[in-house]
Amino acid sequence: MAGRTTRWIRAGWRPSRDPAREPVIPPVFVSAIYTHPAMSLEREYPKVGDLKYSRENNPTLLGLEEALAELESADWALAFTSGMAALTAITVSALARGARRIAVMRLTYGSTRSLVDLLRRVSPGIEVEVAGPPWDKLLEAVARCDLAIVESMANPTLRVPPLRDVYRQARESGCMVAVDNTFATPLSHRPLESGASFSIESLTKYISGHNDVVAGSAAGNGREELERLWDVRRLLGTTLQPIEAYMAWRGMKTLEVRFERQSRSAAEVAEWLESHSKVSRVYYPGLPSHPDYNNARRELEGLYGGVVSFELRGGRRAAFKLLSSLKLIEPSPSFGGVESLISYPALASHSNLSEEERRELGITDGLLRLSVGLEDVADIVDDLARALRSV
Numbered sequence: 001m002a003g004r005t006t007r008w009i010r011a012g013w014r015p016s017r018d019p020a021r022e023p024v025i026p027p028v029f030v031s032a033i034y035t036h037p038a039m040s041l042e043r044e045y046p047k048v049g050d051l052k053y054s055r056e057n058n059p060t061l062l063g064l065e066e067a068l069a070e071l072e073s074a075d076w077a078l079a080f081t082s083g084m085a086a087l088t089a090i091t092v093s094a095l096a097r098g099a100r101r102i103a104v105m106r107l108t109y110g111s112t113r114s115l116v117d118l119l120r121r122v123s124p125g126i127e128v129e130v131a132g133p134p135w136d137k138l139l140e141a142v143a144r145c146d147l148a149i150v151e152s153m154a155n156p157t158l159r160v161p162p163l164r165d166v167y168r169q170a171r172e173s174g175c176m177v178a179v180d181n182t183f184a185t186p187l188s189h190r191p192l193e194s195g196a197s198f199s200i201e202s203l204t205k206y207i208s209g210h211n212d213v214v215a216g217s218a219a220g221n222g223r224e225e226l227e228r229l230w231d232v233r234r235l236l237g238t239t240l241q242p243i244e245a246y247m248a249w250r251g252m253k254t255l256e257v258r259f260e261r262q263s264r265s266a267a268e269v270a271e272w273l274e275s276h277s278k279v280s281r282v283y284y285p286g287l288p289s290h291p292d293y294n295n296a297r298r299e300l301e302g303l304y305g306g307v308v309s310f311e312l313r314g315g316r317r318a319a320f321k322l323l324s325s326l327k328l329i330e331p332s333p334s335f336g337g338v339e340s341l342i343s344y345p346a347l348a349s350h351s352n353l354s355e356e357e358r359r360e361l362g363i364t365d366g367l368l369r370l371s372v373g374l375e376d377v378a379d380i381v382d383d384l385a386r387a388l389r390s391v
C-alpha cells in the first residue's frame with residue numbers, strides 16, 4: 001500500500017490511463033448546477049454525495065475532500081468557505097444534537113471565543129466554560145462539558161495542551177472534542193488518530209500555503225456525524241466553491257515540503273532571537289525554554305511549524321518601531337504562507353481579551369508573532385537584525 005503522503009497527493013482524481021489523454025490534473029468544475037435524472041420520489045433528498053447544486057456538492061470539492069480525509073486519517077472531510085465556517089458548523093451541529101455545555105480553551109483564536117459568545121447570545125440555554133492554560137483547568141472543564149473546543153497548538157504563544165489526556169478525559173465523560181489543528185497541521189498531529197471527535201483546519205494557512213485563498217475543513221469518523229455536518233453546511237450555505245477548492249487542493253500537495261522547510265527555518269530564527277539582547281522572551285515549542293516543550297515533544301511529531309513569537313524589552317513602542325522598520329517581512333495577519341509575515345497579537349488576533357487576561361496569557365504589549373515563510377533564512381534574520389537595531 002502506498003505511503004500516507006502518496007495517498008493524499010494522489011487522492012481524489014485518477015486518470016483513466018486510456019489512450020485518450022486524460023489530464024493528470026483534475027478539471028475545475030465551475031458549474032453551479034448539475035442535471036439530476038435521479039431526482040425522483042423514490043427516496044429522500046438531498047443526501048451526502050448527491051450532485052445537483054454547488055451549495056451541496058461539486059466534483060472539485062469532492063476531490064479535495066477525499067485528499068483531506070487521507071491527510072487527516074479520517075473517514076471523511078468536508079470543506080468550508082473558511083476555518084470559521086468549519087468551526088461554526090461543528091458547533092451548530094453539536095448544539096443540534098443536544099450539547100448545552102461547551103468548554104473552550106482560554107487561549108484559542110479570538111474569533112473562536114467570540115463565535116461561542118455569539119451562539120450563547122442567540123441561545124441563552126448554552127453554558128460556556130473558558131479554561132486553560134493552566135492545563136489542569138482545561139481537563140476539569142472537559143470533564144463537565146458536552147463539547148470541548150481546543151487547539152493542538154495555540155496562538156500566539158504556541159501553547160500545546162496535553163492532548164491525549166484531553167481526549168481520554170473527554171471519552172470518559174462523554175464529551176465531544178473538536179480540535180482546531182491549524183497551527184500543528186496533520187503533519188504534526190492527527191487528532192482523530194489519538195481519539196478526538198473532529199479535526200478542524202483553517203486551510204487558509206499552511207495547507208493552502210500561498211496567502212491567496214480563504215478556506216476551512218472539518219474531518220471526522222462515522223456516517224451519522226458526516227450526514228449531520230453536511231446538512232448544517234448546506235443550510236448555512238458555507239460550502240467551499242470550486243475555484244477555491246482547486247486552489248486549496250493544489251497548495252496542499254506541497255504542504256509537506258513547505259512545512260518541513262518552514263519548521264527548520266523557524267527553529268533557526270527562534271534560536272537567533274533567543275540570543276538577542278533586545279528580546280526578552282521567545283516562544284517556539286521546539287525550544288527547551290517553551291512552557292510546553294515536553295507536551296510538544298510528546299504530542300507532536302517533531303515538526304513545530306513556521307510561527308515564532310517573541311517579546312521585545314521596550315513594550316509597545318519597541319514593537320511598533322520594529323514593525324515599521326522591517327523591509328522584507330510584511331506586517332500582516334495570518335500565517336503559514338510562503339511569504340514571511342509579522343503581526344501584533346494584542347491589537348489583532350487577541351484584541352477581544354481583557355488587558356488582564358492578555359497579561360495572564362503572556363500576550364504582552366511587546367509581543368510580536370512572526371510567521372516564517374520560504375525565503376532564505378539568512379534574509380529573514382538580516383531583516384530582523386536591521387530592524388532590531390532601530391528599536
Ligand SMILES: Cc1ncc(COP(=O)(O)O)c(C=O)c1O
Pocket residue numbers: 082083084085109151155180182183202203204214215216334
Ligand atoms: C487557529 C485558527 N483557527 C481558525 C482560524 C480561522 O480561519 P479562517 O480565517 O480561515 O476563517 C484562524 C484564523 O486566523 C486561526 O488562526
